[in-house]
Amino acid sequence: MSEDLEDFEVLLTDDFSSTQFCNDILVTVNGQPGTDELDLGTPLKKLRYDLNEINLMIEETLKNNPTNVIDQMYRGKAVRNVTQRGLASSLEYLDISYQRVQREVIQPFERAQSLQNVLSKVHQTSILLRDGLVVMHLTGRLQMITGRRKPWSIDTMVELAAVYSQIDASLRENANLKSLKLIKQLESDTILPTRKELLSLLSIALTNALTAADENLENQADISKLAEALHTMSSREFTSTVQKAVLSFVAKSIQVLSKTLNSIKNFPLAFGEVVRRGTIIRKIEQVLQNVKFEETNLLAIFISRSTPKSVKPNRLYWEKVSDAFRREFEVSFSRGGPVGKLLSRNSDMIVDTIKQKMTDPHNHGGDPQLVDLMLQSVSIARS
DSSP states (O other): OTTTTGGGHHHHSTTOOHHHHHHHHHHHHSOSSSOOSOOOHHHHHHHHHHHHHHHHHHHHHHHHOHHHHHHHHHHHHHHHHHHHHHHHHHHHHHHHHHHHHIIIIIHHHHHHHHHHHHHHHHHHHHHHHHHHHHHHHHHHHHHHHHTSOSSOOHHHHHHHHHHHHHHHHHHHHOGGGGGSHHHHHHIIIIIHHHHHHHHHHHHHHHHHHHHTOOTTOTTHHHHHHHHHHHHHHOHHHHHHHHHHHHHHHHHHHHHHHHHHTTOGGGHHHHHHHHHHHHHHHHHHHHHHHHSEETTEEHHHHHHHHOSSSOOOHHHHHHHHHHHHHHHHHHHHHHHOHHHHHHHHHTHHHHHHHHHHHHHOTTTTOOOHHHHHHHHGGGGGGTO
16 A cells, blocks of 8 residues: 555655645646746646546545445544543533633632722822822912012021922922823922022022121021022032132132232232131031031032032132132233332242241141142242
């Protein structure tokens, strides 16, 4: 029998593909060169021939072995019956077990999962409403405080900054709050406009407090409150305000020193005033250092955010004073004439005054780097 099936081995393979088989037949029949027509008749004839041959083989097998064929058919049927009877109870039990698992495990689990999803959404909604109520309450408090008579006191501005800190924290913790129409309206109508006004007032108040400070720093409590409140509102605005105050001190000192170029005998008195301002700035540094914020302090924050380089307020003051005075001193000295000659004759007095005033521990503390920095401004007179 196996010899009879040799011509049909391709059809009996496990990976038989009817598409590939047809393609192979077409290629074999039409593989001859010199023809442009596709011959489909010959492959069809071959397939019909093979089909007839297989039918004849089947008929011959049935004629020659009828008993074996019938016996094999009955044997297969008997095996199926025995298998069905043997497995019927097991399959029925398996179906009952599956239905029970479906009823007692899967369905309750799916229901619990659905309930969990609902619970999660309810919980999210509850949190959103709670945080929304917090923002609404804080906004109401904001409106109540801003309703006080102006100009606002320092304590009022500090109180407003604290409320804004709480509002910002609530909005950061739940970003979905801004999706609520009511919160958007509160933000546009009340929160943002008042924030802008408060930032401006805090900046002005801190600038005034810093520039009005004296050596005793009697207003250090106000400076501390205003600096902390402004930093709470905007770290960038806090840094900018302190820098502007330092530059205000610089402008006043340069103005005083410039006048001495035409009357150098007044230099010791004028430079004493310059040193006094440096002393005030150094004490302001100590105040900022004492204001703690998380794991740092306001002085460290100012230094880290100052531009174009990280520098303490006092260092910034002396760098600006030294640079500006050097330019004016060199112009006057190089111009010659009575002014230039007077500066040259008094160069020792100028240098001694700088050293004496800046090394006095009661005035500035004698930082040698700052002394050298200021001496560089008059270096042309020492060469």
